[in-house]
Amino acid sequence: MWELVLKGIFSALFVASVLRISTPLILPALGGLISELSGATNIALEGIMLVAAFTGVVISAYTQNVWLGVIAGILSGVLVAAFLAYFHLYLGADLFLSGIAINIMATGGTIFLLYVLTGDKGSSSTLASKAVPVVNIPVVKDIPVVGTILSGHNIFTYLAFILTWLVSVYLYRTPQGVHLRAVGENPEAAASLGLNVRRIRLGALLLSGVLASLGGLNLSMAYLTLFQREMTAGRGFIALAAVFLGGRTPWGTLIAAILFGFFDALSNQLGSLAIPSQWVQMIPYAATVLALVVYSVRQRAQAIERARRFQEKHLAETHAAGD
Template sequence: MPAIFSYIFSVDFFFMWIRVATPIILVALGAVVCERSGVVNLGLEGTMLIAALFGVLGSYFGKGLLPGFLLGIASALVVSLLFAFFHLVLKANNVLCGTAINTLAAGLTVFVLQMVTGEKGTSASIKSYSYPEVNIPILKDIPILGEILSGHNLLTYLAIVLLFVVMFLLFKTPLGLRIRAVGENPHAAESVGIPVVRIRFIAISICGALAGLGGMYLSMAYLPIFARDMTAGRGFISLAACAMGRANPIGVFVSALVFAFFDGLSNILQVLRIPAEFVQMMPYAATILGLTIYSIHRAHSLQRKHS
């Protein structure tokens, strides 16, 4: 056992932890905006996957990072609007709608990947661009802290900035007030002329853009290539983080870090002599466990109030 601890309390592990936390933070923040408007977006998994592929393709065809970024975000928006249209306008149940989006995305990405590269597994055969890593002046020279916090990908730092942007958006701006009102009591919002459906469209789009960033992080930062089904449930883990953080940006940020811890741990454990399947299973088992512990805790605090 001590071996594990020496791995965990290493600079490498903390660095890895932040690396694997980034996509979950980004997507979970998106889920917060959506949830606050009263929509649980179960199509996040598919949205991430689509953006992960189209980001790579954009940078390949456009021969640069910017076209990749633009196409990635645009594709995520298109998928989100599709979800929004079917859920909000055609009144499709959000679970079914989300599942449909995920099924569609899984097929479409492989189909397009094969059309472009001739292969169904990864995009390794085409040259795509990645988001750069950033060394932060001063911070990078501090021992240990600098090694852990500096040198991360641009999107990682962007995720931290976006945490505060989302907080500002939700709690300080008119749009945020409207999103919260629509989510808590849509009839009240409607009665003062706030277009509920339009506000939800906007919230789902914001969520889509954030999920797009999370997806692109996987194929253009975490790894330099797209691989089929590479999101591997991260969209759902982000939803779990959003639920566990009670759709509060700070709480969700912490929950995302908790789930990412196990993801990071599974990376470390691969070195130890534990069957690979158990290591791979860990982030999912941890999510079930995390959600359960959170729910038990919530049930107990409700009970305590009673007595």
């Protein structure tokens, strides 16, 4: 029985599934990262994903055009992010509370509209929604193992990796990215140099809205091809956890998101075992908590180690000076 699981994990198909499952974590996590670094953490990633997932499905079903669905999904997510930005940045509402309110509203709102449009409160299976294309990379797809892992994913998966690189360039190599980080770290100093703190944070929140929307669309137009109630299942929050676990850097965030994706994929594999499914479904979430604990313990240990080395070095210097 366990052999089956192990065999499953050490297969190219499993690695491919990790990448596929990580995608809807990587994309919102990048959005979370940008907003976090700007000093206005986007708590509403979850809600934005949900709204975008829903809108993409509905519009693609009614227009029968997948790209119109994607664009509408992104716009709807950005609109939700704009609401959050407006409440927080312009009306002075608490970021956390506004974010939570938006998440709750998104859950209820999507179910309500789903019912209005389809008469079903569970899923959009009666709508003929579209799926984004899958990319088969020429040549690569024919290489054994590598082809299975790298080729045949939907465009969002490739986009997730490309965007990680782009976000990294944006944050560290462009003046705008440096401004964004400056605003997050010391808004007063940034303002004193003529940077518009509010506008930069607005930009960061809208950008995080785009990225979270892509994550949501990935769920309903690629991973599955329908909308289900509460289909984000906490991914928006796990994405935020990935930001911190990844040390607030793009590549760190990517790796953390893939780590969570791995546990998610693992729980799928274990689904075939005679373990109560609730336990199996718990794995990704428990892993998140565990990873965050391990991370903070490790950071502490590193800090103490640094202190010890510093002290030794200093003692050596003092002795040298004394001699």
